[in-house]
Amino acid sequence: GDSVTQMEGPVTLSEEAFLTINCTYTATGYPSLFWYVQYPGEGLQLLLKATKADDKGSNKGFEATYRKETTSFHLEKGSVQVSDSAVYFCALSVGGSQGNLIFGKGTKLSVKP
């Protein structure tokens, strides 16, 4: 069935370091791909999305490119800040009319000053 696999955490980085969180997926059809972020004590928020192959989603300095050939949607940021400390979830939306999300297990990021 459809699934998402993302790198296990926790990931600890120093401020201004480069971030990559790997995400690969298995899906039938042509899913949309998402990154959601959950800050401490808050609900899930959409960070970025891509709806077709080769699309690049971007927001708040984060980027991810929909790679159909490698079934990947890796999250990157050139220079992380302490305020980026959160749990990041990769997700896909199955095809058809349903649209429900299938999530990875999440990757906790801690950024130290």
Next chain:
Amino acid sequence: EAGVAQSPRYKIIEKRQSVAFWCNPISGHATLYWYQQILGQGPKLLIQFQNNGVVDDSQLPKDRFSAERLKGVDSTLKIQPAKLEDSAVYLCASSQRTFQETQYFGPGTRLLVL
């Protein structure tokens, strides 16, 4: 624009008791989702409503879980009787329509079953 509202935020019950969670989606959003997020895992869909009809409840444990969305607005998720393994955060989300639409999540209800 008000976000997705959920209540209560926290609930502690003993096993075999019943509990209910409430969700009020963003105004005008036709689709409402309930997810279960067990500690250390990603959210898993329990049930999806389109207006007041059920679109997908294939992963809802129907022997103990029930949900309704009267009048296509608010929704209630109930567990009766609760088991220890139901301890989780229950997330409600809504979207304007369905496929490829952004889902907006509420803050969740954290349930602890003792």
